[in-house]
Amino acid sequence: MRRSRLATLAVTLAVAAGVTGFVTLTSPDAQAATASRIPQHVFAPYFEAYNGDSLNTLSQQSGNKFLTMAFVQTATVGSCTAYWNGDTSMPVASSTFGSDISAIRARGGDVIPSFGGYAADNTGTEIADSCTSVDSIAAQFEKMVTTYDVTRIDLDIEDNSLTRSDGIDRRNKAIKKVQDWAAANGRLVEFSYTLPTTTHGLEANGLAVLQNAVANNAKVDIVNMMTFDYYDNAAHNMASDTISSANGLVTQLRTLYPAKTTAQLWAMVGIIEMIGVDDFGPAETFTIANAQTVTTWAKSQGIAALSFWALQRDNGGCPGGAAADNCSGVAQSTWQFSQIMQSFTSGGSATTPPTTPTTTPPTTTPATPPTTSPTTAPPSGTAWAPNTAYTVGQIVTYGGKRYQCRQAHTSIVSWEPPNVLALWLPL
Numbered sequence: 001m002r003r004s005r006l007a008t009l010a011v012t013l014a015v016a017a018g019v020t021g022f023v024t025l026t027s028p029d030a031q032a033a034t035a036s037r038i039p040q041h042v043f044a045p046y047f048e049a050y051n052g053d054s055l056n057t058l059s060q061q062s063g064n065k066f067l068t069m070a071f072v073q074t075a076t077v078g079s080c081t082a083y084w085n086g087d088t089s090m091p092v093a094s095s096t097f098g099s100d101i102s103a104i105r106a107r108g109g110d111v112i113p114s115f116g117g118y119a120a121d122n123t124g125t126e127i128a129d130s131c132t133s134v135d136s137i138a139a140q141f142e143k144m145v146t147t148y149d150v151t152r153i154d155l156d157i158e159d160n161s162l163t164r165s166d167g168i169d170r171r172n173k174a175i176k177k178v179q180d181w182a183a184a185n186g187r188l189v190e191f192s193y194t195l196p197t198t199t200h201g202l203e204a205n206g207l208a209v210l211q212n213a214v215a216n217n218a219k220v221d222i223v224n225m226m227t228f229d230y231y232d233n234a235a236h237n238m239a240s241d242t243i244s245s246a247n248g249l250v251t252q253l254r255t256l257y258p259a260k261t262t263a264q265l266w267a268m269v270g271i272i273e274m275i276g277v278d279d280f281g282p283a284e285t286f287t288i289a290n291a292q293t294v295t296t297w298a299k300s301q302g303i304a305a306l307s308f309w310a311l312q313r314d315n316g317g318c319p320g321g322a323a324a325d326n327c328s329g330v331a332q333s334t335w336q337f338s339q340i341m342q343s344f345t346s347g348g349s350a351t352t353p354p355t356t357p358t359t360t361p362p363t364t365t366p367a368t369p370p371t372t373s374p375t376t377a378p379p380s381g382t383a384w385a386p387n388t389a390y391t392v393g394q395i396v397t398y399g400g401k402r403y404q405c406r407q408a409h410t411s412i413v414s415w416e417p418p419n420v421l422a423l424w425l426p427l
Helices: 055-062 098-106 118-123 134-148 165-184 204-215 238-256 262-266 288-301 336-344
Strands: 046-048 066-074 082-084 110-116 152-156 190-198 222-226 269-274 305-309 395-398 401-405 424-426
Touching: 046 055, 046 305, 055 066, 055 098, 066 118, 066 152, 082 134, 098 110, 098 134, 110 118, 110 134, 110 190, 134 152, 134 165, 165 190, 165 204, 190 204, 190 238, 190 269, 204 238, 222 238, 222 305, 238 262, 238 269, 238 288, 269 288, 288 305, 288 336, 305 336
Parallel strands: 046 066, 066 110, 110 152, 152 190, 190 222, 222 269, 269 305
Antiparallel strands: 066 082, 395 401, 401 424
């Protein structure tokens, strides 16, 4: 997305990342999600996470239950640690946005974290461009999942990241690793790609990202098209161009996924508009009328996702102005684009989680056993039970099989031994 064309983020510190030892992450929710928190058809506009606004407050004010959070990237080139906006004071931790996400979920909504974005892709701080370890990249995706218990991650790939074949391959290999990890641990993790487009489908370099995903057996659930910033000096009806671009994408997807039906291919399509005046200028203006047309079309076509850049721009504070981070450049009422496009969301709602935080199971085996043990523990070889303290080395039975505890923890429902192999070793 085009955040850096509007505002450049200052980055201050690099932190090298390792993926060893015992890692405990606190989630804003009590149990790992086993089904998608995102509706089958979702409107989730972008929230600019870098300007200090309250995520929960803007969600409430705008009426948007679902938001895409921009962006996650490394602090400097070469780092394998991701931060919100590449800002080392905003780690991927429950202390950053955790309470806001819990509040949004309490109202039946959720968030979609987005890695990358124009600034990261341009400067080499997109996680797969910056980090040369596939395992470390996968660990950052997993950390996002276990910290916030999200079920969908977006990958915004544009500019220089589209020409980095090494980063493209590492990213898709990491997706596959995360998908295998999720399957082994009873989780659901969906991945979407956000890519630049022409008025007739993806550019060749965007299509190459998907071709590499297929080659790496990495499942791409949704392809979000950025139907703006064409920079072709042509006249545009932004709604008509959205529709023609999406038709082109489906044709391209058919070559990649020949076993899918036409309806299944359309269910992989996501659309992202830039409301009002885009970065190119007034010739590419997405109007209120365009929003009504696209929303109606999206409902009838059965696409998966609809979004726009960005929530903080959904106001008429600068009519007749150029592209800006805080207003649309067209005459409108506050939240008018949101109110039109919110009706797209359908097909189920997010699961409202329990409100008491707990520890999310780690994904790596500890190098050394913990130094403390719970005061109460079951005898070796007893049947596994929830709400029980287990220590390293203890043996339980479950489903007619024996398991040995890898990491000390207190069990809960859904952490049955075969579902959380990071905690239990099959014997």
